[in-house]
Amino acid sequence: MTSLKKNFIYNAMYQVLIVLLPIITAPYISRVLGASKMGIYSYTYSIAYYFLLAAKLGLDNYGNRSISRVRDDKDKINQVFSSIYYFQFFIACIAIIGYIGYLFFISNNLTIAVIQILWVIGAIFDVNWLFYGLENFKVVVFRNTVVKVLAAIMILLLVRKSSDLWIYTLIMGGSALIGFLVTWPFVLKQVRLVYVKKQDVFKHFKQILILFIPVIAISVFTVLDKIMLGKLSSFSQVGFFEGAEKILIAPKGVIGALGIVMLPRMASLYGENNLKQKNKYIELSLSFAIVLSIAFMFGLIAISSNFVPFFYGIKFKPTITLLSIMAITLPFYSIGNVIRTQMLIPSMRDAPYVVSVILGAIINVIINLMLIKPLGAVGAVVATLCAEIIVACYQINSVKKELELRKYMKLILYFFVIGLFMASVVLYIGVSIKNRILGLTIQIVVGMSIYSLLGIYTLKKSKDPVITLLSNRLKIN
Template identity: 25%
Template sequence: MKQKSVAKNGFYKAILNIFNLLVPLIIGPYITGLLSKDLYASYNKIFAEFSIFLVIGAFGIYNYGLREISRVRDNPEKRDKLFTSLFLTGIISNIVMVIIYVAYAFLRSESKIELFLYFTMIIQIVAQVFYIEFVNEANEDYVFITKKTIIVRTLYLISILVFVRKPEDILPYSIVVSMTVLLNNIISYFYIKRTVRFNFKGVKIKHHFIPLFVAFLIANVEILYTQLDKVMLGNFVSDISVTEYTLPTTLVGMIAAVPLALISVVIPRLSSYIGSNDKEQYKELLNKTINNYMLIVIPMSIGMSALAIEIMEFYSKGKYTYIYPVLIAAGFARIIYGFQSIVINLVMYLNSMEKPLTLFLLVFGILNAIFNTTLLILGKLTPVSALVTTALSVLLFTTFSYFYTKAKVHVEYKLLTKRIIGYLAVSLTFFPIATYIRGLGLSMWPTIFIVMAICATIYVVYLVVSKDTFVLEAYDIVKRKIKK
């Protein structure tokens, strides 16, 4: 297969992530402002519980499939056999989860509306059987993924506006969300099946079980850690506290998905370099990705923290403005999650370090549970404290894993460089700037635009003055385009 441009892949992946961000930003304020606070709290609590069943049913097939299909994508026979094995595994794991989930729903439901909410989410488990987008990603077919997602998300936006019209329309909202997931996956399934066929000769399900289990841990480490926060908050604090935790963390996660394209699009290429034992190319692309990724993640995350009051006022139409401290914590935590994504996805997982990765995830996951339990006993478990202790667990995991991989992989890579420290130092100036502008007494939108304009200008000037390699490369690309 002819290699596609990493820059082009990143461009389409970024467009995809930006669109996935814009739709929730458009519809989010509408939903949080419209739906009943109690019903929305029930939905978030139930979805937090449901997500555990969903990620177990997924069983790491996506990440594992992306890595393995990337390595055999030029061999149709091996590709088809691998695809068949993974698809059958997905059917089995999701059927098991549906059975367990139905029993759980009957036991947990306290009202008819809650039972109906639990049941509407079963659609997403069924849809997950057809979630084989990893084949498109392995083939670096980001053009199709982007176009398809834009169409589906636009239909989602229209459906929400048509079917969710009243504060009590929590069931229509849940159905639209689940049906959107199903439609997205079904379209990709039929698109992929035009070229990829089932091959049942030599199907190996047991052979993939252990690496799939590790991939499951990797793919869901952040979800599982934060999911523990949500479940404990919902069961021991209040339903509302789950919403107070979910809204800011989801918002930051949506924003952070844009630069995450820089990581996801290089996975097939880095996997290819490892497969051909080209350590020099691997090292060069890895370090370049780290710096470029953090160049965007750091100012974006700190910028959201600096404007936390205004962002929550806009996103919730004033209903949840008071939870801005959670957004501040979520912004800083996202930087830690950024480093974690690099170590897990680009180093440990691609270099097949499954055993130590599984052990580290288990150890620091238990540590996170201990932190949360301690907070609960002390009566200090809140959305902010749960988020902070989870971020601390992730930081300890990332630090430990970084030094371990440096010793084992024998590839020189750095998470903290002078460039990255510079990004952090300049970004921290956003706080005093936001505080000063807020003190002028302007309304929400002028405050947001002025702060963003000043902070963006300062950051870009810093990149230019420091002759950042990202800026120099961008300048060279533009220069070549002009000459053409």
């Protein structure tokens, strides 16, 4: 448990950094580039991202799971890492060739699209799955922190006017590529590349492809939304959507950090058939994710009308509505994240995971086609919300016998009421105080205080076994 806490803290601290840096850069970039230019960046990145996904297939989850199962045997680690990495290198080269073909024959906004190839090239060198499988999160977090800070500094120094979109794109893609490259000395300290037979390389293809299906399906309601907005609406609508999504990255990242940390540990426990410890971790993780996601949901809804104009400027006012709707996805995302990263993927139950996200993707595309033209970005956000609900409900149903979600109902009800009360007070403060910066500061402080104090009181007084388990682990007596 100590190592899990440390790894979660590393990842959570990195997510805090992701919150802090955009507070500096996002308001600056949104004002310098504007919604339309940000929309062009988001649109071209979304297309490059699909080639990046093709380069990685389902390697992140598959590599993580595979390494975690052999991490106590150095020779096996070298064999498994080498065979998976050779496969990754081969697929990434094909994806790069495919993207070059796209640039020659299809691409609009050619200059920006050419620079975006840096993301696809980065897939050759991205082996985060090795560190996750070994539960060595410190290297990845340190690398990402340095890269993010340096990129933020360069953006503030070099992006000065709207025509500097190419510089912004170069900084974003170039910093990611350099970050992957500088990790390799640490990689070679952990493992070494060894000779493996061709059949040992390509034997991974089937399982990687199975795990790639949900990755590509999830991208439909994280990336394809923006491509469809660009085609069916306008680049400004893409920019407003991107604004809301960027704010949501931080809470989703903190919640997702739990899944990243727990997946290799759970894969190891499933391999050992340690059901008692596995069930205890799942109960604790799900309780923690529920409490955290409800806080984020009500908090973002309550401060959005003050936060968005302060963060992006008054021209991004449509993002207020988008953020408020998008925040509702957080509880569904958090429950689904625990189920897939701690139950389905570690136990190699890939089928319900795959089916759930395919259903979500289909629903997302259908609703996008129906709502984007009349509603713009609002239609895309509604589609995303519906997709997240479908995915979470299907995954819950697939593990209902071992999860028994009804025993978490008291926890959900208690913290929903606390969150609703907190949001009511915070909204009142936002309306009452006319100075936006002062009002926002008081909203955040008061909101955190109310939710924390009432939450601690509930954890101390409740006799419910799930709430008691969470209280004991957080050492609230």
